[in-house]
Amino acid sequence: MDILVVEDELDIANLIKVYLEKEGFTVHLCRDGQQALQMAQTIQPDVVVLDLMLPGLDGLEVCAQIRQKPGDKDPYIMMVTAKGEELDRIIGLSTGADDYLVKPFSPRELVARVRALLRRSLRQGGQTPQFQSPHFQLDPTQRLATRSLPDGTSEPLSLTTLEFDLLATFVSYPGRVWTRPQLIEKLWGEDFYGDERIVDAHIARLRKKVEPDPAQPTHIKTVIGVGYKFEDEADPS
Structure with missing residues (x-):
């Protein structure tokens, strides 16, 4: 290394x-x-x-x-x-x-x-499954992520390693509410050192890349007093 x-x-x-x-x-x-x-x-x-x-x-x-x-x-x-x-x-x-x-x-x-x-x-x-939701597709093997657009096309997302892992975690458990300690355990492990607010900074950065309007997120939502959850419903036909 x-x-x-x-x-x-x-x-x-x-x-x-x-x-x-x-x-x-x-x-x-x-x-x-x-x-x-x-x-x-x-x-x-x-x-x-x-x-x-x-x-x-x-x-x-x-x-x-x-x-x-x-x-x-x-x-x-x-x-x-x-x-x-x-x-x-x-x-x-x-x-x-x-x-x-x-x-x-x-x-x-x-x-x-x-x-x-x-x-x-x-x-x-070690993960090999594909992660996907109505608007996001993630390939852990190649570390590739794309977002579906309203016109039916898709665009690649330029994510850091941590951002990719964070989005994959959310997509894998739609609707689940994650506390900051749970996200730290999932992404950093039990040997994490530092402030829990590091999660907030990474969430804000990820929102800028995946949300149509980061100021009013529709996918990665804040659950006041608890943490965050991911929602991604299919567009109505």
Whole structure:
């Protein structure tokens, strides 16, 4: 497994590298945003550990560009920031990050989170059934998702790995109400570290891609005080 660590503070970068290499990962280091984009295309990492504050392009822009131009792999992105404000975390997640970690952090916690992301990939990778509803079709083998349009045609959806798994979970259980802890257990597993509100950020990002009007969702609905549920009824003939 290849991991790209984008961190301009050399001491922190080397510390991360030591701990990840002890776990058997191949680690690549870079110190600025532009180089990170070039290395992400060349290396095709499985995980990107990405500092928010970088010279040149900052971590938010790097994250957004990786998501806009994915290579053969769609890497998991772990955002690392010295800022503890909730707004910074939500902005990072909205640009495509899968998780975040606030400095100062334990290197062991970072390793645990990286492993949790990769374990989720391994769990989901064993699935072969097709998921479909009146308006959505998902192929887990090829990680492809499409949405049916009113004119009878369909369009592909550009989803990250986590967004695909989240939509597949909803489509598989139409009408079921999911709490945040249940979605975390389903998608991240019991070794999840972090704030439950990470779910809200990913839901908001997914809605922007699958809802005709994200401000008034018709498919992924909020159940106030509980969580979320998926509804997808066939269009009346």
